[in-house]
Amino acid sequence: MSKQQGTPDRAILPFEKALVASELGMTRESFSRALSSLGRSGIRVDGQMIAILDGPRLAAECKIDSLIDGADTDDFVV
16 A cells, blocks of 8 residues: 555555454454554554554565465555
8 A cells, every 4th residue: 555655654544444444344443453463563553644664574474365365465565
């Protein structure tokens, strides 16, 4: 998303967290906890803005798994 937005050091969520969580099939609280746990992987969340503090670390820890993520994630780029 940061590459699509042209900002390699941050990404702005285009929708409210509650909507993103709903689309992912989870509660807003679970989504917030998931984002918070990614803090150890090199991000910081401030409202709708996700700061990417350590891009290589984030990419290494968030690799796509075709068994879990499916074929529709082929174009996904961190």
